[in-house]
Amino acid sequence: MQDTATPTAGSDGASASSASLLRYFRWAIIVTVLGLGLGALLGWQTTGTLGGTLTIFFICSVLAVLEISLSFDNAIVNANKLKDMTPAWQRRFLTWGILIAVFGMRIVFPLLIVVIAANIGPWQAVVLAAAEPGEYARIMEEAHLPIAAFGGSFLMMVGLSFFFDHEKDVHWVRWIENHIARSASIRGIEVLLVLLLILGFSRLQHDGNQQVFFTAAVWGLVTFLTVEVLGGLLDSSRQALHAGARGGLGAFLYLEVLDASFSFDGVIGAFALSQNLFVIAIGLGIGAMYVRSMTIMLVEKGTLTQYRFLEHGAFYAILALSVIMFAQSLVKIPEVITGLGGAGLIGVALWSSVRWNRANGH
Structure with a gap:
């Protein structure tokens, strides 16, 4: 008689797949539990009520989901760059890089904006965030215009650089990408x-905002070009010292600035849900850990090579995000549209990749 407890091949495969996913997302899950617990504790200390505690807990959860939805394309672009980096630099980015991403962009960056905008000291900014969150949020909102301009131009250069490549021979939307590749x-x-x-968006700004938008956007462009030049110089120096080394310090710097640009929208948008800097840091920090886990999984499992149009979807999402950031200087665009739009483009690219694999016997 057959033993009914014996697992089938299908159940073995499902168990192996679940174990594999758990391996990649283990630390993200641990940080989620710790972060939500810290959020609940913060809620109890600040409100002293069960309702207030549950509200803070819920806001942290929503912020984490917001960060993940906004950062699908970030994970794919990170994986695209990481696959060409040496193992040593991959480890550095996935350890030191995530510390910079979580603590630098989600805590230090909002504080730095207030320090510059309000012309106060760092400790005063921390006190302001804790004691007067409404005033802190107002300063952050006023700084939205230059942030959107800077991040928009930087991300636009990132997206265009992918498509304007004369060596690029895989095209998803052929009637567009063929022409772009020929113009590269x-x-x-x-x-x-x-x-x-x-120039076009700066002319549409209200009086007094034109110079602010133009200056910040040009600095975003200059930052991209500077990182590209510096990265080339640093990596070529490493190659001269270590034959065969690829994607070293220059690529690391590029990824850090790229992550910062992706974070602008999420950090500013988070203040629509909460004015508490520490709640925002918890929620967005949890999301950043999932981005790290997705990046590792994409690199190790070779997902980008298995799904040939996945990168295309991510870079189209980056271009869409850059235009949205420019448009946010004129009109309010909810972050849910930004997140769902990027995730939708990546989803369509994944579906197209699956169809291509089936049609070509892969």
Whole structure:
């Protein structure tokens, strides 16, 4: 008689798949439990009521989901760059890089904005965040225009640089990407396009905002070009010292600035849900850990090579996000639209990749 307790091949495969996913997301789950527990404790200490505690707990959860939805494309782009980095630099990015992402962008960055905008000291900014969260949120909201302009131009250069590549031979939306690839031989065409968009959006700004938008957007463009040049110099120096080394310090710096640009929208948008800096840091920090886990999984499982259009979807999402950040200087666009839009583009790209694999016997 057959033993009914014997697992089938299908159940073995499902168990192995679940174990594999758990291995990648183990630390993210641990941070989620600790972060939500800390959020509940913070809620109890600040409100002293069960309702207030549950509210803070819920806000932390929503912020984590918001960060994950906004950062699907960030994880894919990180994996795209990481696969060409040396193992040593991969480990550095996935350890030191995540510390910079969580503590630098989710805590230090909002404090730094208030320090500069309000012309106060760092400790005064911390006190302001704890004692007067409404005033803190107001200062952050006023700083939204230059942040959106800077982040929008930087991300636009990231997206355009992927498509304006004369060596790129895999095209998803062929009627667009074929023309772009042929135009890639024109030097500086991406910079020209971004500058034209900067000029166009700056002219649409209200009086007094035109110079602020233009200056911040140009600095975003300059930052991208500086990181590219510096990265090339640093990595070429490493290659001269260590033959075969690829994607070293320059790639690390590029990924850190890229992560910062992705974080701008989430950090500013988070103040619509909570004015408490520490609640925001907990929620977005949890989300950042899932982005790290997704990045590791994409690199180790070779997902980008298995699904040929996944990168395309991510870079289209980046271009869409950059345009949304520019548009946010004129109108309010809910973060849920930004997150769902990017996730939708990646989902369509994944579906197209699956269809292509089936049609070509992969």
